[in-house]
Amino acid sequence: MEAAQIDFYPYQFKPVLKFINSPTERLIIADEVGLGKTIESALIWMEFQARQQAKRLLVVCPKTLAEKWCDELRTKFLLDARIVDFSGLEREVRYLKTEGPEHSFVLIASYTGLRPPKRELRFLREQLDPKGKYSAKTMLLNELLNWPLNFTPFDMVIFDEAHYMRNSATTTFHLGKTLAESASSVLLVSATPVNNSNTDLHTLLRLTDESFFGSQGTFEVLLEANRPTVQAANALARHPIDVALLGEALEGMRKNEFIRKSPLFDQFEGEIAKLRFNDKAQIAKCQDLTEKLNLLGNYINRTRRVQVKENRPKRDPMVLTVNYSKEEMSLYQTILWIVRAKCSRDRRPFHIFQVMGLQLRAASCLPVLAKEIRDGRFGEIEDLIHEAVGEAVCTHLDGDDFSTVQDFSTLGELLHYDYEENDSKYRELQRLLAKVIPDEKVVIFAYYRPTLSYLLRRLAQDSIAVTMIHGDTPVERRLEEIERFRDPRGPRVLLSSEVGSEGIDLQFCRVMVNYDLPWNPMRVEQRIGRIDRVGQQAKRLSIVNFKVRGTIEERLYDRLHSKLERFANSLGDLEAVIGNEVQKLTVELLSKDLSPEEEQRIMEQSERV
Template sequence: MHSPDQIFALGQQVRKRNAPDQAGIIISAHFSDQREAWQYRIQFGTAQRAVVEGELEAIGSADPWRDLRDGKFAGALAFKAAFTYHRLRRPPSRVAASFGTARTLFFPYQFKPLLKILDHPQRRVLVADDVGLGKTIEAGYILRELDAHEHLERILVVCPARLTTKWKTDLQDKFQENFEIVSSRRLMELKSAVTQGRDLPEFRWITSYEAARRKGFIRFMNEEPPQFDLVIFDEAHRLRNPDTLQHRLARAVCNASQAVVFLTATPVQTRQEDLFYLLSLLDPETYRSPGDFLGQMAANRHIVQALACLRRIPPAGVEAAEQLGQLANYRETAHLAKTAVHGALVQRVMVADSLDRTDLVALQRDLSEFSFTSNVLSRTRRVDVKEDRPQRRVKAVTVAMSPEEQSYYDEVEDLCERIGMDVGDFGQSLAMIMAYRMVASCLPASVDYFRDRLDDPTVGSELMASLEDEFSEVLGDGHEIEELEESSDSFDRKSIEKLVRAVDLRRIDSKYDACIGALRDIWLDDGSTQQPRRKVIVFAFFKRTLAHLQACFAEDGIKTVLISGDIAVAERQVRIDRFRDDATIDILLASEVGSEGIDLQFASVVVNYDLPWNPMVVEQRIGRVDRIGQASPTITVLNFCLRGTIEDKVLLRLYERVKLFEGMVGEIEPIVGEQVFDLASHVLVSKLSDDEIQRRVDQTANALVNQVVQAEQLNRNVDAMLATDQAFLDEVEATVGRRRLPMPAEMREFINTALTSRFHGCDLPERAVRTVAKLRLGSDVALELRQLGGDARENDRVARLIERDDFNATFAADQLLGGRRADLIHARHPIVALAQDVFVKNSAATSVPFAVQAPRADPIKAPAAHQLPPGYYLLSLSLLEFTGVNRRNDLCVVGLGLNTGHTQGIAGDAARELLLHLVDCCGDVDFVPPEIQARIADATGRLQSFEVAVHD
């Protein structure tokens, strides 16, 4: 028998006519004499099946409208996968690229700055949230979202020197973003590239104010500036003084940046003009002079009060309109009060009590845009955030020195006094401070330090640089580390020899004895209450102190791990993981540099073995455990100091008076730090009696308490002039509450649906939605990842984990708090990208009609205003793309009732809720009655015309 020509060619993509979501590739063909037809072997994912030619059709000829008329439908599983795919590919949310990508808990307010910078035409935002609310996380979300849309080639983070490591670690651990800490020398390499006409490299840099404020770099930025895609200034309150190098630096860098983010908890510290000088850096056209700004803020108060009226239940529309009428009385807003936009807004406000929730939120959003700061300033106060913060229990332990220890301490004090403290030589002043602090920190360790100086006079230069970093807020623009190195050898050899000749403190350490006694009391209490033994972090400024403590604890049979700046970042994390996971390790010994950027919320006891002279460092230490994810309702803070030292006479008393350890001072600490340094330095250089010292401490404490109170009052006054951001919060909360983006369980189901169709044995276990699980995906997945487009380095990283059978992952970000090492699977993860690629290549279900049914007891529902009665419907789903300054996508569903002929259009969240209802409860259609099938063909053309009208 002569065989007819075959219709399909080898390698052609086809699908089954009666299951249009099942697509595959022809790998062989032969003519079946028995069936008298061509039979093809089709590769469906990892499976191969033989299919007769008449049951196949080419993918290229597929037409969803023809499929509908011909009664070809995909089922419920394909519908769920397709709906997830479309929300991943064209997400109807402006925060889609950043949402769920951070290893932290979700807080809606942390997306406000992102929405604001997206709204700002010049991509500018000042983030002024209270201390501890996650400004670094907010900056990371901005970075992620902008990078996804615009590919940021050059990013610069500027922060205090003490925070550079923290920024690097936070961005790496929470966002998997790799940044490099650079010096002033590396910054100036940009100048070489510009002057030589070379292309600028792509970079992600972190630098310090101390490195960037060099006059040469500022001059370069003013004359031949390179282009930055994103610049982030942390602790931006440093920029408020227009007479400083730091302000000049910021102005030059802002002028050369596509997007700028300022972060500070204290936008106002001493006067309202502080806020003006920050905003004028971000938007000099809007904020032209301090006088105009004060007028703008005064008018702004009425907008804020109008918004407050609209938030009442029921909304006080008439009162809000009266507040808007006041805008006509201010020079800065009189022209706005005459516009048609203002008039229309007043009319809407007047009927606010008759608006539904959606229209009321839209009105609040439109009204807030009248505010002078709404699109550039984002502020969240602690009182606005419901969080269960642990209570701090603070205890001071003042230790009396033994006679031998007291004698040695007095010798060091005499040595420093003989050398003198020249206030004009800052390097010599810091040398004396270092000697005092070393002795006060740990007497035995200081003896070893001075002995080592006899053998190597350069010992201590590293400590001098560390002291300069700690006091960077105090030093201002004028001091550089090079200046300190010249003065670092202030102690002559004979003086040191005399100091250490006869002393022997190897068996005497009263401070350690007090520390181990206090810790044993804590652990004894844990045992008596049958609680797990609490983990302890012991902080000390000097690495020699930490090494001494580690030896002492080991002698007492207590296991410890130690982290400091000498230890590589990767090794630090390994040691922290051991400390967290090994119940036999009780103590982590940490320096400031070693602990920067590390989350230690699994510990609940903080020991300040010495007291920093910079108050910000005190809060930084405690903040390592007092953070999101801390499970203990209380945190114990133990402060140790030797009686009669500067720590005892000045620092401890002062810090207790201003409630620094309780976290009451916040980022007003720059003011406190300046006065702490001045007071302690004065006590060192002057021969004051104990009574005189006490009087000076009390005077300083009283002044500081007053400053803190005044600063807080000033901030409250400013808050009263700032518009609220409820509309932004509603937009973010809708992303979760209305599932504008796929939830973890939906993503897991989609990944399994896509990957199992192609790779045998691929399965993401259900527990990965809740906790960390090992994913075994196979070498074929790893190979495919390396061939996938996008971030090649990230794809290769995941591929290597899969090949080593070491791919631990979870969809639950809260499981990765505390530095637990595993991948967070989110919408931008390579596995999700691979699933999308496989799905669209191996499935026809992205463009076929679906036949699904909801349970009879639970008819298809949308919000009350959009009810669809039970029955048979044709639903046309359209993706609407809105272009312009604020691009966004949205959904529109047109439903055509086959029983009634009734047509109804549903858009936005209502359409999404209808589809989500189907996703959650739908099943396959077992049988379509012939009379309904007959109506489908007649209704198809009508529904198609509705879809065209929607797009037009």
């Protein structure tokens, strides 16, 4: 580790020590976004290299992250890292067979570049027919599984964004399983919460220890036995400490044979008995003991942002409240009515999440949506209404039946209004950039690509230097635009979607704007993680959220996002809960014609988690 050309933080030693003490030399690194999992992984490799004379490292990641891995391994760790496609990996394996175990490499490849055809999965573990016709990928993976030499092909394989392998039926999982079995050690790296799904977690743990995590049923028993320890850790992480939850967790731990017999549990009970709730050192000692008592602790490293004290910037939330004009609110309410009418006819979550795209467009950018309706993207205006309430219903409606919403002609009249010229939301953005933060670089997120294009055009018209990245921006171009944005003389504003920013480090910027807000607040946290990362030098981050007064999104924000802030210190145990909660809330809020008071009541009920 002495060769590493970086400053790293004490918490980044933790996964290194866990790996050294691991019974299998396999570990899941599940730290929250922005804490430096790439650095932790590379530190583990360097330590493994020093201890075991390891020579061959393979990193498998999404294609969009390959350049980042290559750059960090080269510049920060002075490793001769190379990005390879399948042919490049195949060539290295041939050299390895010829040159023997002294052959060394540090290679980076993508999941899509290596995974075999699905139709050939059954051939991976079979003896191949010499006369058979197989793809080159299947033949290489089969060869790795049946490696004929007395050393392993890879000393370590690192899987970044390992949740790509969470479904054991996919070719990506089978690729991962094959490479894991061909390696002496394995790291699985993912910021995605490890408790989103027991099945997903079990699938990843199988790659760390197939014999220990053999069956889903045994794993469920293990998870249940581990629950009190997780509760104790969550209780200790909250400010103030959740005394009731801690007491319940202790009782559960006493009843658990796995935990009760550990000498560490006696020590833990003794520390809790004398714990002063304002003594940070004592709390840290108790937290350390809960981690050691965690039955999955040897296989998973999970560092939460709240546990990291080193140079954490303070987040300053700023809410820009937008007041729609009469015409804007009328169009918004009309879209909400159409969406609710469609959803009330079929309350299945899958159908509702298909339909709610129209609602997300309305919440993101009304001028864009109005233009799309005018251009016929959703058919004729009458088609929108017919599809919402049904053809038979429409033929029997008279004008009075649309008293709470515009009829066909009124909706048509609304579309003649110039929403772009009178865009209340964009005017607030103009004010923000000109008067509130006039000299700052700014990242603006929106989940709807036409919104990004609209903002790109309007900001350029206002003589603001701007650039944009999204999911379809080629990786090379994406990196070029980030470098332009990083340059003090470059664009002042970066427009981005979540997918566009995946794996991108923007810690040189301290202002982030959510032009629209995902209904799931965890998505907002992932956006913030682009700038709230290791290496952020600013003491304070400005997180700007738009809220439009009188909309369903405003009321949802006030409830769910405030809830997320209140429980920020125990985010790890709430991530999955909030995700499920948002899905249930979406079904309730969009499948019924609710008054604002009724919406509020449903959201209040959702808070009792």
